[in-house]
Amino acid sequence: MIQVKSLLNPGESAKTSVIRKSVDEIFFESSPKKSFASASEREAFKFKYLDWYSQNLPQYFLVALGEKSEVLGYVCGVADTRRHEDLAGLHPWFEIFEDCYPQFPAHLHINCAESARGRSIGSTLLAVFESCLRSDGVAGVHLVTSPDARNVGFYDKNGYKFTKTMNWKDSKLLLMGKSL
Numbered sequence: 001m002i003q004v005k006s007l008l009n010p011g012e013s014a015k016t017s018v019i020r021k022s023v024d025e026i027f028f029e030s031s032p033k034k035s036f037a038s039a040s041e042r043e044a045f046k047f048k049y050l051d052w053y054s055q056n057l058p059q060y061f062l063v064a065l066g067e068k069s070e071v072l073g074y075v076c077g078v079a080d081t082r083r084h085e086d087l088a089g090l091h092p093w094f095e096i097f098e099d100c101y102p103q104f105p106a107h108l109h110i111n112c113a114e115s116a117r118g119r120s121i122g123s124t125l126l127a128v129f130e131s132c133l134r135s136d137g138v139a140g141v142h143l144v145t146s147p148d149a150r151n152v153g154f155y156d157k158n159g160y161k162f163t164k165t166m167n168w169k170d171s172k173l174l175l176m177g178k179s180l
């Protein structure tokens, strides 16, 4: 049995500081970027994908907790990408998908602990995140990944049927969207 909690209200048995430490570990374990020139570069990287979200929108930062309140995965995001200029400053590629945001305004980032993958925990996290957005009247949600990433199948099976691929620098980025 897993429980999904937001960082705003993680429950009595789980300490926020312990949860945050585990989330950091899952983030770095899941990230394709493994080496950093300095500790500050590593911190800045974490801020872009994790700390900005926990600091600004803890209500949309959800964690999946196991039997012993251990963190199995997390999802974080925003309800409307267009409302956060500071975040767009951190991610200059936001602008290449600008025409998709009216239909799919929200965006998300998700990762599960390596030892917890393939057990539907990611799908459960998506379902709860989408339901929070729906309750807040959000029309659609998207994420951005790489067209050849294994996770494309995961989003597709969870209903992210809209796709748009764009060139960005030397690589390709894939936006996948779902109406809510």
Ligand SMILES: CC(C)(COP(=O)(O)OP(=O)(O)OC[C@H]1O[C@@H](n2cnc3c(N)ncnc32)[C@H](O)[C@@H]1OP(=O)(O)O)[C@@H](O)C(=O)NCCC(=O)NCCS
Residues within 6 Å of the ligand: 030, 110, 111, 112, 113, 116, 117, 118, 119, 120, 121, 122, 123, 124, 143, 144, 145, 150, 151, 152, 153, 154, 155
């Ligand atoms: C993608 C991810 C969040 C899915 O959560 P999950 O709980 O493993 O997913 P579910 O059990 O609900 O669904 C299984 C599907 O997830 C995907 N998946 C499973 N393990 C995966 C892995 N190690 N890496 C990427 N995708 C994976 C596959 O599409 C899988 O379907 P398949 O077994 O038919 O290939 C999770 O696997 C993960 O954190 N992967 C690595 C990091 C990542 O890709 N994050 C998303 C960045 S955009």
